[in-house]
Amino acid sequence: MRFLSRRGAVFSAGTAAADSPARRFPLLRYFVATSVLVIGVVTALTGALFVRLADANFTDRTQSRSVAEAAHFAALFYYSVWLSSPSEGSEGSLHSVSPSSLETFAERTAFGLSIVQINFLDLDGTIVFSTDPGLIGTIPARETPPAVAHTGVPLASVERQQIVRDLAGALRSMDIVNTYVPLTDAPPDAPQEGSPYGILQMLQDVTLELALARSESLRVAVVGSATMAMVLFTLLFLLILRADRIIDGNHRRLVKQQEDLEVAQAQNIQSAKLAAIGQLVSGVAHELNNPLMAIGGLTELLADKASSRADSEDLRRIHMESQRAVRIVRNLLAFSHASRQEKTYVSINETVEAALDLRLYELSVKNIEAVVEMQPNLPWTLADAQEIQQLILNLCMNAEQALMESSGRAKKIWVKTEQAGEMIQITVRDNGPGIPDEVVGRVFDPFFTTKDVGSGTGLGLSICFGIVQNHGGTIRAENVRPTGARFVVELPIVSPASPEEGRPADESSVRSSPA
Numbered sequence: 001m002r003f004l005s006r007r008g009a010v011f012s013a014g015t016a017a018a019d020s021p022a023r024r025f026p027l028l029r030y031f032v033a034t035s036v037l038v039i040g041v042v043t044a045l046t047g048a049l050f051v052r053l054a055d056a057n058f059t060d061r062t063q064s065r066s067v068a069e070a071a072h073f074a075a076l077f078y079y080s081v082w083l084s085s086p087s088e089g090s091e092g093s094l095h096s097v098s099p100s101s102l103e104t105f106a107e108r109t110a111f112g113l114s115i116v117q118i119n120f121l122d123l124d125g126t127i128v129f130s131t132d133p134g135l136i137g138t139i140p141a142r143e144t145p146p147a148v149a150h151t152g153v154p155l156a157s158v159e160r161q162q163i164v165r166d167l168a169g170a171l172r173s174m175d176i177v178n179t180y181v182p183l184t185d186a187p188p189d190a191p192q193e194g195s196p197y198g199i200l201q202m203l204q205d206v207t208l209e210l211a212l213a214r215s216e217s218l219r220v221a222v223v224g225s226a227t228m229a230m231v232l233f234t235l236l237f238l239l240i241l242r243a244d245r246i247i248d249g250n251h252r253r254l255v256k257q258q259e260d261l262e263v264a265q266a267q268n269i270q271s272a273k274l275a276a277i278g279q280l281v282s283g284v285a286h287e288l289n290n291p292l293m294a295i296g297g298l299t300e301l302l303a304d305k306a307s308s309r310a311d312s313e314d315l316r317r318i319h320m321e322s323q324r325a326v327r328i329v330r331n332l333l334a335f336s337h338a339s340r341q342e343k344t345y346v347s348i349n350e351t352v353e354a355a356l357d358l359r360l361y362e363l364s365v366k367n368i369e370a371v372v373e374m375q376p377n378l379p380w381t382l383a384d385a386q387e388i389q390q391l392i393l394n395l396c397m398n399a400e401q402a403l404m405e406s407s408g409r410a411k412k413i414w415v416k417t418e419q420a421g422e423m424i425q426i427t428v429r430d431n432g433p434g435i436p437d438e439v440v441g442r443v444f445d446p447f448f449t450t451k452d453v454g455s456g457t458g459l460g461l462s463i464c465f466g467i468v469q470n471h472g473g474t475i476r477a478e479n480v481r482p483t484g485a486r487f488v489v490e491l492p493i494v495s496p497a498s499p500e501e502g503r504p505a506d507e508s509s510v511r512s513s514p515a
């Protein structure tokens with residue numbers, strides 16, 4: 001035999017919608033939000049850093065290349081122009097070279113290599129010849145050309161967004177590399193032996209190259225850092241997801257434990273109250289039972305023998321009232337658990353069905369529709385079938401009475417059985433007026449009733465409570481929206497050890513009786 005039970009009976013107050021568990025920190029949501037933010041910031045910062053590095057790298061590379069190219073041009077100039085100029089062999093000056101020679105040299109050499117301008121400067125920095133005729137005679141930079149001539153070391157610098165007149169004569173804004181190389185009267189393989197007589201300035205357009213270098217490194221930075229961030233994010237996400245599940249499980253367990261604790265506390269109070277009242281009630285009920293039976297029997301006999309009709313009617317009224325008193329006493333005895341329990345393996349569906357059969361006619365007379373929904377193959381439990389029937393009858397009759405007080409909407413009672421975890425759940429719900437909020441926590445108290453004197457004893461639900469408690473289950477009452485009350489009974493699943501011990505499993509049934 002297997003006992004899967006949660007002991008004790010429960011009563012809960014308030015509406016079902018009010019029973020929401022305590023809120024938990026949404027770890028996963030915060031993780032995703034902060035991760036997206038961090039990934040965005042890291043990717044942007046990495047991109048910016050890579051662009052700076054690309055710029056620096058590009059500048060170094062381009063400057064050295066341009067210096068080499070300009071030095072090559074200087075060598076070409078030495079052999080093709082300087083040696084054949086009239087100043088050859090003497091202390092020369094750029095002014096001794098004919099402008100047409102300079103122009104021819106510039107025109108012949110300034111092809112390819114993105115050259116947009118070639119200038120020849122004298123040692124003072126004055127432009128003697130330029131592919132931009134407007135610059136001839138001007139002094140573009142006062143410091144650099146004399147310094148280059150003095151040290152004999154070529155100089156190149158990358159300059160952004162300069163407005164330059166290109167070889168076609170058009171003014172354009174572009175990124176350039178500006179290179180100065182000294183012109184000396186010694187052969188290019190031994191320049192230190194000669195003396196400088198001018199400076200060759202070369203401007204090259206590197207706008208496209210720079211943009212390409214930047215975009216390439218930006219692409220590498222973004223793809224690289226985003227990929228790394230995504231891999232890291234996925235790993236962390238899986239980790240956090242697992243942690244979140246564990247936290248969630250623990251949180252649910254804690255909430256459940258807290259609820260169970262509250263339920264157990266409430267149950268202890270209720271049980272103590274019931275035990276004290278039950279003891280008192282049981283003694284009184286036993287004492288009252290015999291005299292009431294005697295009064296009932298004798299008044300019935302006397303009524304038959306009464307000499308006048310009036311006496312006979314009075315005696316019959318005494319008989320009826322004593323019968324009512326006997327019924328109340330029986331209820332009291334049931335409440336105080338004085339009755340003997342006979343537990344067997346029962347099918348809750350069959351037991352509920354048997355109880356409903358007793359009420360279906362009455363319900364249809366009262367124009368109440370009963371919707372019955374039973375889970376097929378519901379597990380068995382060990383129970384006193386009579387008591388379970390009484391439990392269902394009490395709940396149904398209360399629902400009926402509540403519905404009779406309401407008007408307007410179609411009257412309905414829902415009875416449902418299902419397995420809920422390790423328990424069998426029986427729900428009886430109606431769409432009556434519901435339980436007044438201020439009394440919902442007291443409905444299981446013995447003798448608590450909101451009905452008029454004579455129509456309610458206030459014992460129905462206390463009896464239900466006692467029955468459920470005797471079966472190791474729980475019962476709770478709650479209001480439902482938009483209107484109505486719901487009673488939820490949970491009984492432990494108790495399966496027989498062998499098939500012979502139990503009875504065949506019941507059939508599935510969902511039925512609805514017409515109102």
Ligand code: ADP
Nearest residue numbers: 398399402434443449450456457458460461485
């Ligand atoms: P009685 O029916 O004799 O009043 P019960 O113990 O059965 O005693 O019920 C106690 C009280 O619980 C009722 O007086 C009523 O106020 C409330 N109650 C029980 N069932 C319902 C229901 N289905 N709808 C509204 N109120 C209910």
